[in-house]
Amino acid sequence: MTDNSLAALFSRVDELRPRMMETWAKLVNRDCGSRNKAGVDGVGSDVRAFLEACGYRVSFREYEKAGNMLIAEKGDMTKPFVVLLGHLDTVFADGEAARRPFTIGESGLTVSGPGALDMKGGVTIMLYAAKILSEVGWDRYPVKIILAGDEEVGHCQSGAADAMAEEADGALMGFNFETSYEDNALVVGRKGAAQFRLDVKGVGAHAGNNPRDGRNAVSELCRKEPLISALTDWDEGTSINFGVIHGGTVANAIPENAYAVVDVRYKKMAGYRRVKKALQEIADRVIVEGTKTTLRQTISFAAMERNEKSDELFARVNAIAVEAGLPEMHPIEVGGASDSAYLVLAGVPTVCALGVKGRFNHTVREYAVIDSLFEREKLILAVLSKI
Ligand SMILES: [Zn+2]
Known part of the structure; x- marks a missing residue:
């Protein structure tokens, strides 16, 4: 595949739908609560293998009492780069994946399972963005993928928050694939x-x-x-x-x-x-x-302080989405915290909640909308192609 026009990228997403669902299921069907270091590190090594196959150099910031943080880089990192951000851990205790595995709802429109929404859907989007862009030889910007292993406990047993700000230093822009909303909002500020x-x-x-x-x-x-x-x-x-x-x-x-x-x-x-x-x-x-x-x-x-640079980035992302025929978005500020805060503290314009859409994260009622996996995949591909 050498045609990197948007239409080609989008049809590649459509082709890969079954494989994306498989990856999503695999990520969900694995206990990796924040307190389960072995579980989180296990997912980390699967993700490493996937990203290495896409040409990324992968390393880990290792922690004794918390899941390791994965850092994957592609391109010349001395140049201004793009950060794709997320986390590998969930809020769920061990046994949840067996008790409540990845399941497609009766309507066929949604999926459930521990972390399906927060944020295994988002991680899947990140992985397939890496895959599809490497297939077409995209090299517009160097990319750094950061996946924390202990986001859901606020990095209380690791230095990951500071490490993340350090890793993001010098980035042009940041995109966090956290849980999104059914009304298609993107987050520009968090308490x-x-x-x-x-x-x-x-x-x-x-x-x-x-x-x-x-x-x-x-x-x-x-x-x-x-x-x-x-x-x-x-x-x-x-x-x-x-x-x-x-x-x-x-x-x-x-x-x-x-x-x-x-x-x-x-x-x-x-x-x-x-x-x-x-x-x-x-x-x-x-x-x-x-x-x-x-x-x-x-x-x-930390708070993700809303600022002009992030608002501007949102506006560009939204304009690209609309031009690409994707649904229009609106910027919101929410109460729940995320690692986007550490990108903003590092001075990086950042938009958050680019992951799958759904409701009730952190509970057993959590569900994610299946179509949003593909829609948001197309969104990040359009954004990285045009921005
Ligand atoms: Zn999350």
Whole structure:
């Protein structure tokens, strides 16, 4: 195949439909939850073999406690390159693939199975873009494919977030094949997410015999709660959820221990920095004398800040889609985080949610629309051919 006109690329997608479905099924029918390093690394080695057959140089950023991150490159990487981004892990526990394998729905229009939507469909699109473009000898830009192994847990046990920003440094543009939407939206902004745990140490005492010797850890947390919840700033796009509180053992003892977990969502990194600083101040401030509070961040997922460069990239992608006869798209901002944030932090114009369309990701009701696999394959081929 040497004809690289759009019509030829599109008909190649149509020819490859059965094989694309096979690859999608194979990727789904394999347990690779974020906590299952062996499972994620197993998928990584299948993907490696596929990409090597397309002429990519494949390596891994290896992690002890998390799935490895695959890096595949083609072309002269000293030149401005394109990043195709995704992840190999799912949110599902081991056994889910056997219990609920890749299945085409009764309507024949949708598929289900662990990660069918988030994001094995997207990974399939990435793989076949590599394959079809290599068949036609496309070399418009060097390409770097990045597939994280622990996206669904926010890279909490690896350095993958920083590594991704490093890998993306110098890229011209980024495309993330995350879960998409049935209304054909593309994502240009996402909130960041963080969680903080506050542990309060008080002094235990008997509520009847020596109550004045006690230092009530639960009281300390309860008095901190209004200060923490007040950090919400809707105009800034930052919200706080004082989501978990635990403390005390029995009612007739002054509680020695208590803890709370606070979830923070933010649109702007500045909002995150403001809240983080304020939380430390509130933790350090002693309200019930004799208690001590320690603050620890447990989850950190950067915001994909919406900016002009990403909006501009969206506009170009949409114009190419329409010209190629594909459905028109619209840009949205969503609450859920993704690795696109790290591309944007690296200064790379990025659009997200180029993967398959569907609903209910992260649940057993998750489904993906089959036709969107082929439509979105054509979309990325058109974009890379024309942009
Ligand atoms: Zn995902």
